[in-house]
Amino acid sequence: MIVKLARTPGIYLVGFMGSGKSTVGRLLADRLGWNFVDLDEQIEAEQNMKIAEIFDRYGEPYFRELEREALRRRVRAIQRGEPTVVALGGGAFAQPENYALVEDNGISIWLDIPLELARRRVEQDTNRPLARDPEKFRELYEARRASYARADYRIEVTGEDPEAVVEAILKLPVF
Numbered sequence: 001m002i003v004k005l006a007r008t009p010g011i012y013l014v015g016f017m018g019s020g021k022s023t024v025g026r027l028l029a030d031r032l033g034w035n036f037v038d039l040d041e042q043i044e045a046e047q048n049m050k051i052a053e054i055f056d057r058y059g060e061p062y063f064r065e066l067e068r069e070a071l072r073r074r075v076r077a078i079q080r081g082e083p084t085v086v087a088l089g090g091g092a093f094a095q096p097e098n099y100a101l102v103e104d105n106g107i108s109i110w111l112d113i114p115l116e117l118a119r120r121r122v123e124q125d126t127n128r129p130l131a132r133d134p135e136k137f138r139e140l141y142e143a144r145r146a147s148y149a150r151a152d153y154r155i156e157v158t159g160e161d162p163e164a165v166v167e168a169i170l171k172l173p174v175f
Contacts, residue, residue, distance in 0.1 A: 019112070024111060
């Protein structure tokens with residue numbers, strides 16, 4: 001295991017909505033015997049409302065602050081030695097403060113999904129406020145790629161088999 005991961009045992013899955021961060025994260029955590037946290041699910045539980053409702057009621061800046069604080073709390077637990085796989089929301093890694101927290105406290109893995117596959121995966125999901133407009137969805141996808149590219153590692157998501165993605169992660173030179 002690389003020193004960075006041994007010091008702060010956190011694996012942060014980043015990528016666009018629909019890339020499989022939650023599904024892959026759960027499977028990966030199970031294989032490693034680590035904790036798993038989906039940051040969006042944690043926020044929804046704490047706020048007792050869906051992300052879409054938070055966006056609609058309070059706006060994206062308010063949500064981003066909730067997200068930042070939830071990530072800070074999770075990183076503190078990882079710093080205390082709780083090995084955790086964290087699935088970040090699609091926009092979390094694009095926020096400079098969040099990026100710095102992740103960069104200093106474990107490793108980040110970008111689940112890189114083609115636009116059309118991401119679109120197919122989320123088109124019926126009404127709980128994704130930033131996926132409602134197809135053109136804005138494409139623009140957001142393109143805009144976030146540069147942020148995701150700063151991750152420590154990149155795994156291509158080309159199909160519907162999350163186990164294949166987990167296997168690719170486990171082959172990275174970090175374990």
